[in-house]
Amino acid sequence: MILILGDNNDAHSALVADILKSKKEDFCFLDTRLYPENILIKWNPDENNEGYLKIKNKKINFKDIKSVYWRNFNGIKFERINNDAYLTDMIYRERKSALFSLFYSLKTNWCNSVEAFEIHQKKAYALHLMKENNIRIPRTLVTNDKNSIKEFFEQNNGEIIVKPVLGGAYTEKLTKRALTKSRLETLYKVPAKFQEYIDGEDVRVYVYKNGIYALKINSKTVDFREDRNAKYTKIKLPKKVIKDCYKVMEILKLKYSGIDIRLNKNGEYVFIEANPAPMFIFIDRITKYPLIDSLIDMLINP
Ligand SMILES: Nc1ncnc2c1ncn2[C@@H]1O[C@H](COP(=O)(O)OP(=O)(O)O)[C@@H](O)[C@H]1O
Ligand SMILES: [Mg+2]
Known part of the structure; x- marks a missing residue:
């Protein structure tokens, strides 16, 4: 069963x-x-x-x-x-x-397990765990104090993004104009997550018991899911990045995952998050990676 x-x-x-x-x-x-x-x-x-x-x-x-x-x-x-x-x-x-x-x-x-989901629901904690284990993540600020954002904005040369602490909205680049907008006035009620903007490309890595499958996503929007014309290309990851993916799986108690990474202009892989129930149907179809088969195999042959 x-x-x-x-x-x-x-x-x-x-x-x-x-x-x-x-x-x-x-x-x-x-x-x-x-x-x-x-x-x-x-x-x-x-x-x-x-x-x-x-x-x-x-x-x-x-x-x-x-x-x-x-x-x-x-x-x-x-x-x-x-x-x-x-x-x-x-x-x-x-x-x-x-x-x-x-x-x-x-x-x-x-x-995945309930532990993995509970960690994932505390995304800022998941980031903290990754950082503690020497995984490269973006500089991150979680706050409901709007006064702390200006400083973070300047520290990152005006290149920052904002996204929900937990989820439910797309990632957005934050402009200087947005900083003075009234929406920041509501911040004290709802905290948000701010990060240095990692200029580069999206990489998605699927890790299963029997294989690791990586692809690059070229999109014209900050959050690739908003771009219907995004391009998906299979890639091979450097050994060190593969090792880091497995490390992330262990830290976040994941048995399989879809890991979001940004590859910056200096060739550094910056970890964004590791999803415990990633979507795979579309990517399986586009790349022909055996994502569906790998999951089914994990379920049938534990
Ligand atoms: N710090 C960042 N710099 C650049 N792009 C980012 C950053 N954080 C997120 N993104 C983009 O937004 C997407 C969604 O962010 P993510 O943290 O994975 O949240 P979600 O829970 O919505 O998937 C990422 O896959 C990436 O394309
Ligand atoms: Mg994501």
């Missing part, structure tokens, strides 16, 4: 499901929005992998779960209870604690 954490409306989850089906591998979606109404969980934390999930009445013993493909954690149902904020919040926290305790305890081939 292979669990797909996510749902059929997501292209990646749906594709993985289709392939598992064609290979006659037993699988089931675990869509956490169905918890608790349509997902029952029984387990004994004092024992090893003792328990079961009942997803829409399909019983899955923990012992039979070979792998988990963690694509999307769809969140946990948040229900307002009689306008009682305390009770509402408490029920939510109880549900979340039960589910996450299980994610941490269940011994199986997690691709």
